[in-house]
Amino acid sequence: MQQIVCPKCKARVDASLNFCPGCGSALPLPNSRGGNSGGKLTQVNQQHVANAILNEGKKKENPKVSLAVGVITAVLVIGVIAYLIISAGGSSSATPTVADSINASNVESSNQVPESSDSAIVPTTESSQESTSENSTEVSEENPEESMAEPVASEVVITAEKPDDWSDIYVYVYTDDMFKNANWPGEIMTANGDGTYSYAISSSFADKNTFLVFSTSQLNKGAKLSKQFPYMSDNGYSLSEKNTFTVSDFETYANEKANK
Incomplete structure (x- = not known):
């Protein structure tokens, strides 16, 4: 198969083609290079021309527009995926409210054990509470004046x-x-x-x-x-x-x- 060089993109193409399949530029007339002398495009040549025009159109597209379209598409895809993940998580557990957060904080603080110190309040057992109650009763009986507030009379x-x-x-x-x-x-x-x-x-x-x-x-x-x-x-x-x-x-x- 005889080939020629495209005068524009310098690609080697079939000599029977009238247009370069790479850049779509017109090739030298057939009579000047031999081959197809009828001046009509064959079916193969028509396909090459169509591909050349399509490739040329893609080359002329604005690269910035293509980049913007790609970014927007990616953001939309990520958003849809995130929404589906959140929806799936929400269906399995209720969204915590402010009250739930406060209750959780109170439970956590109540479960904390105070550090050991002389002034720390150590939880007492039931027996120790009874002992404390008995001691306080004895003090009240021994010092009744301390356990009762002095009555205040009006003028x-x-x-x-x-x-x-x-x-x-x-x-x-x-x-x-x-x-x-x-x-x-x-x-x-x-x-x-x-x-x-x-x-x-x-x-x-x-x-x-x-x-x-x-x-x-x-x-x-x-x-x-x-x-x-x-x-x-x-x-x-x-x-x-x-x-x-x-x-x-x-x-x-x-x-x-x-x-x-």
Whole structure:
């Protein structure tokens, strides 16, 4: 078989072809190289021409476009594979929630064993817990004051009428152990606007034997009553017996003392 050289790509081709099967370029006329003188393409030559045109078209394709198409195709394939893997995993186990994560963390922390130290809390057995309970009961029985909180009493408000010949009225509050509200004559009482006076005794006097003495800083001219009730020779009024005092109470006391 006679061959010729393609003037464009320098490939050796069959001399009977009119076009190069490699690059598709026209070959020299048959009359100038012998062979096919009819000027018509044979079936074989037509196939070679078609292949040459197809190869030439592939060569003219933009390599960047081909690269982009390949990358996109690869990404899509990877995405589909990943989706199928995740779907398969999700069907076999439920997706963990935030609550599940917290519960798992709590379980893990509760299963951890504390390091050995003097201050570490070591879990006790049932027998040791019973022993601890018995010891705490014995301590409570031996020291009942430590196991019970001291009751806190609210304030006690006392009221008293001021005698007409008193310019003011004070109350002196004291206990058996001489715990007092203030130095003599105590603290002045507050007027209520209806002829009575009031004073709030602090809760510090709760559960104590508390006594009251009413007095005035000075008597008006022509005063008929004493400067204080009860008198200095007697104990004060017991708060446990009453907390409201009237002028009649003071007068009765004065009359009893005068008749003795």
